[in-house]
Amino acid sequence: MTFRFLIRLVSVLLFLAVAAAVDAYLVEPRLLVTERVTVKIPGLPENLEGFTIGVLSDLHLDLTPTDRVRRAAETLAGLEPDVVVVVGDFSGGVGSSLEGPASFGSPGSSGPNGGSKSPSKSPREIMELIDYVLEPVSGAYGV
Numbered sequence: 001m002t003f004r005f006l007i008r009l010v011s012v013l014l015f016l017a018v019a020a021a022v023d024a025y026l027v028e029p030r031l032l033v034t035e036r037v038t039v040k041i042p043g044l045p046e047n048l049e050g051f052t053i054g055v056l057s058d059l060h061l062d063l064t065p066t067d068r069v070r071r072a073a074e075t076l077a078g079l080e081p082d083v084v085v086v087v088g089d090f091s092g093g094v095g096s097s098l099e100g101p102a103s104f105g106s107p108g109s110s111g112p113n114g115g116s117k118s119p120s121k122s123p124r125e126i127m128e129l130i131d132y133v134l135e136p137v138s139g140a141y142g143v
Contacts, residue, residue, distance in 0.1 A: 029064070032072055034079075054081030058089040 054076045059069055076084060 030068070032075060034075060052079075052081040054079060054084040056084065056086045059086065060089055
């Protein structure tokens with residue numbers, strides 16, 4: 001291998017690393033993906049035929065601006081699902097819960113990255129801000 005080849009290789013690898021970082025931190029977090037999936041369930045009771053389940057996933061309520069969460073919720077509501085479930089990465093940080101303060105920032109702060117984040121609010125408060133009501137469902141919470 002020549003020195004010139006190594007410089008090109010390092011340059012390409014550096015470019016790919018920067019591109020991956022830009023995608024991970026600037027592009028992906030802003031994407032709102034809506035996907036329709038039809039699941040065939042043998043033996044499903046007839047009254048449940050056509051039943052739709054809306055899924056909100058990876059909300060990261062303590063890191064995501066409230067307006068983005070609201071847009072996701074409104075998009076899902078526009079699809080008129082029969083029931084909505086919130087799964088995966090509801091909030092981040094160790095010890096996050098529905099009731100406690102989010103894990104980043106302090107009251108009145110704009111969060112670690114600035115912007116219109118709501119770091120001092122609990123996930124429950126944020127969901128209520130976007131007009132979703134959380135109700136207890138067998139020890140957990142349901143929307």
